[in-house]
Amino acid sequence: MSDDFDLVSAQGISSYAFDIPEDEFFKLVADLEKNRRNPERREQVDKVLNALRPRMAIIQPTRKITLQRLFCIPFEDLLRKPSRPKPVPGLIPRPSLGPVWTYLLETIDIHQFQVLETQLAKTPPTDRQAIARISREFWKLAAVTLKPVVARAQTDRSFRTQLLSKLGDELSFFALMDIAAFQQVAEEIERFKTSLGPSEPQVGTRLNRTVLKAFQSIVEVDPPLIITVIYILMARMGERALIFDVLRAIAEQGEPEMVKEIARQTTSALAGQAENELEELEDEFDNVEIKEGLTRKVASTLSEVKAIRQTLTANQEQRMDGNLAKMTRRITEKVDREIISGAEEKALALYDKISREVVGFGVALDEDMASENEELVEQLEDEIIALRLSMTFADDLGLGGKIEFALGNIHKGIEENALAAIENLDPFGVSDTELKMAKANLYTSTRMIELTAGSEVADRLRRAGLEKIRAYEVTDVADAPDMDEAVEL
Amino acid sequence: MTDDNLNTTFWPRTFQERGVTVPFTTPALAYSRVRAEDEEYLELLVPGMAGNNGVYVIPWEALEEVFRMSIHDRELHEEIEKELAATPEAIRKVSLGVSELGLAGPENKRIARQAIEQNENEGLLASYFLINKFVDEFAQGRISLSLDVLNSADGQVQVRGAISDVAEELGMDSDELYSRLEAWGAVISPVGIPGTPHKARMRAMLHRLRAYCGDLEEWAADAPPELAELAELAARIGNRTEMIVSDQFSVIDQFTQDLGKNLRNWRKVKPELQKGVSKCEWLLNGWDHVISIWQTTVAEGERPDMGRLQEMTRVIPLVPKQELEESQKQTWADLEKDMQRNIRSGHDWITGKMDLELMLRLEKNKANSL
Numbered sequence: 001m002s003d004d005f006d007l008v009s010a011q012g013i014s015s016y017a018f019d020i021p022e023d024e025f026f027k028l029v030a031d032l033e034k035n036r037r038n039p040e041r042r043e044q045v046d047k048v049l050n051a052l053r054p055r056m057a058i059i060q061p062t063r064k065i066t067l068q069r070l071f072c073i074p075f076e077d078l079l080r081k082p083s084r085p086k087p088v089p090g091l092i093p094r095p096s097l098g099p100v101w102t103y104l105l106e107t108i109d110i111h112q113f114q115v116l117e118t119q120l121a122k123t124p125p126t127d128r129q130a131i132a133r134i135s136r137e138f139w140k141l142a143a144v145t146l147k148p149v150v151a152r153a154q155t156d157r158s159f160r161t162q163l164l165s166k167l168g169d170e171l172s173f174f175a176l177m178d179i180a181a182f183q184q185v186a187e188e189i190e191r192f193k194t195s196l197g198p199s200e201p202q203v204g205t206r207l208n209r210t211v212l213k214a215f216q217s218i219v220e221v222d223p224p225l226i227i228t229v230i231y232i233l234m235a236r237m238g239e240r241a242l243i244f245d246v247l248r249a250i251a252e253q254g255e256p257e258m259v260k261e262i263a264r265q266t267t268s269a270l271a272g273q274a275e276n277e278l279e280e281l282e283d284e285f286d287n288v289e290i291k292e293g294l295t296r297k298v299a300s301t302l303s304e305v306k307a308i309r310q311t312l313t314a315n316q317e318q319r320m321d322g323n324l325a326k327m328t329r330r331i332t333e334k335v336d337r338e339i340i341s342g343a344e345e346k347a348l349a350l351y352d353k354i355s356r357e358v359v360g361f362g363v364a365l366d367e368d369m370a371s372e373n374e375e376l377v378e379q380l381e382d383e384i385i386a387l388r389l390s391m392t393f394a395d396d397l398g399l400g401g402k403i404e405f406a407l408g409n410i411h412k413g414i415e416e417n418a419l420a421a422i423e424n425l426d427p428f429g430v431s432d433t434e435l436k437m438a439k440a441n442l443y444t445s446t447r448m449i450e451l452t453a454g455s456e457v458a459d460r461l462r463r464a465g466l467e468k469i470r471a472y473e474v475t476d477v478a479d480a481p482d483m484d485e486a487v488e489l
Numbered sequence: 490m491t492d493d494n495l496n497t498t499f500w501p502r503t504f505q506e507r508g509v510t511v512p513f514t515t516p517a518l519a520y521s522r523v524r525a526e527d528e529e530y531l532e533l534l535v536p537g538m539a540g541n542n543g544v545y546v547i548p549w550e551a552l553e554e555v556f557r558m559s560i561h562d563r564e565l566h567e568e569i570e571k572e573l574a575a576t577p578e579a580i581r582k583v584s585l586g587v588s589e590l591g592l593a594g595p596e597n598k599r600i601a602r603q604a605i606e607q608n609e610n611e612g613l614l615a616s617y618f619l620i621n622k623f624v625d626e627f628a629q630g631r632i633s634l635s636l637d638v639l640n641s642a643d644g645q646v647q648v649r650g651a652i653s654d655v656a657e658e659l660g661m662d663s664d665e666l667y668s669r670l671e672a673w674g675a676v677i678s679p680v681g682i683p684g685t686p687h688k689a690r691m692r693a694m695l696h697r698l699r700a701y702c703g704d705l706e707e708w709a710a711d712a713p714p715e716l717a718e719l720a721e722l723a724a725r726i727g728n729r730t731e732m733i734v735s736d737q738f739s740v741i742d743q744f745t746q747d748l749g750k751n752l753r754n755w756r757k758v759k760p761e762l763q764k765g766v767s768k769c770e771w772l773l774n775g776w777d778h779v780i781s782i783w784q785t786t787v788a789e790g791e792r793p794d795m796g797r798l799q800e801m802t803r804v805i806p807l808v809p810k811q812e813l814e815e816s817q818k819q820t821w822a823d824l825e826k827d828m829q830r831n832i833r834s835g836h837d838w839i840t841g842k843m844d845l846e847l848m849l850r851l852e853k854n855k856a857n858s859l
Binding site (some may be wrong): 017019021022025054055088096197198199200202265335374377378381388389440443444446447450451455456457458462 | 557558559560563564590591592594595599691693697698699700701703704707708711713714744761781784787788789792794795845846849
């Protein structure tokens, strides 16, 4: 790939991210990174790199290793793109990396920095041992540099103000505090991550042992820093509220002091992250394109928030729980307004349009019409699937009845229309094209009823409809079965 | 269903015994295989049903009584029965037809239509490359061939004219020669021709298999031992299968090295090519679904866990005993032993989620594998 690499085609490549052989994939990533140096292309290249990221996470192409990259390794699980400018415990905003790194370079022992930088430049990216050694040395150097900064910022108000203005904002200030903590215990955190492995951590004896071991090693360095272990766990666990199960097990194993030290911080982090996710979710309602994706996100966020709220209640944190309750109510209103209300009318209008205007099966439609038809079908499925998925959390929000009512009406409307469409065919003058269109309409209707009311109900329509259509297909009308009998469901 | 219906071996003797993966979207039937019991009856092999480690064999006509199937599957079930489809080619054809009805969602419909179109184009492309190769070798400079030329009636007349002298040398008339080249292209279309810009369906599939094995090995290097063991096993079986398919491709490709001789012996060559292509279809059958499970997981940013690796490894198709050379059998016997040891009973992935969500996930897997 040359520098003139066509980024439009690169975006196409992203859809085949998994089909490219490894060596070609590595080369593609390397070339994209080279292209990324051009500021005009960075945004586009980042889009493609993001699409390739899932595979990159698996096969980790040998990207150019820099001290900045090594610096980020201990806390990379916490990096997020912030949706709102406020600090969230256990998350580090990606845009803060720049100011923090610049500040580090201004304060670090530049001679030692350059020695390590030169060593790294001479090390082949495949020499894992040498890179691990350089990483350890660099983390120590960064920790030594940042520790006094953090300590002074906590006691010296004017230094804190100075630091804040140097870093640009509060977000980066808090990021610096967190990053400094991770540099201090970087080796311990890396050992902990290795023990966790690449899969999602599952609550159980093994995880309890791993966390306890990490706590014990970090306590030797600086006891309050054991919160870094919790932050990593929160970033990796599917159900963060279960962290308290782990903490309880550790307390029972004779380390109640350790648990006491971080229990409050853990609760605040859980509540803070839950609030942040609810806020992000609220923002997503501003521009809804695909309801299915949003509904899935609502379902997973609300289920997580529900579990966190139970934990907060158990820990008697009424204020935090109250905040989450208030935010959940706001989400309820948005779900009602954006997903449920009007879905029935919209779905039936879409269905009507599909069945009346374009029936893109077996009929020689031009490409534009066929693709318009597909878009309408996609929109219709999206409406119905979003309603069905909403049922998983609807009862908690008091919306269950409303959704059932809407789904019932969509089902009824589609079924009646589908049967009428077949009924209205003229048994003596029906053309092949009309039969094909009727069949296509029947299949679309059947699919939608399956999504609305399940496959058993949908199959009754399919069978009755096909029987009727087959009856029309019989050339000699006199041999055809009784039409009225055939459509009876 | 009794225990007599339970076949606990992963390693079949023949392709026919192994059956063909049916892209069902009903969660309980996911990745099951159809095989012909005899000339008139089909049966379905369902892996890991009811939390069991073995494979259940269910008469085809009993399926609708035993399972609550999705609409897509009901239609597919009927069509397979109507066609008595029990080969990879036949199942693919029927499955594409059903997907085109839109019963597995608009994405499957769109992909199915593209796949049908691609099937047709691949036949044309393979013939084009073969005719081009033939013209290059035997009728140098007599005609400049492009796909448009070949696709037009005038162009075909020109080509026939240009190859008529060579046809005579080969002891055939030009029409016969031309139709043999076309037939050759049609037979090998899913495999395609090496070194040409277009990667035909099965050659692309082999590419995917290689990339998948490489990814699994990379991932296993940092995974905890119990997960690594399963991922490495899946990659080992994939690599061994890939070697056998590559050999088979070489056999098919080899025929193009001596076009003249093989066109003369077309009556003998054609069945050999058909057999070779069909063997490749059987060898690769089922792998698209395995790879799709892995890719869908990773692409959605999930961390592959034991449940997902079990789901994937459980449905890996082993190369049947009869298709292996003596020297390969011990390796595959060891792979089967490792599978028996590593695959656990139960399939948690089928429980805990509402049916609609699982069905939509299977539809997505199906779209990835069409």
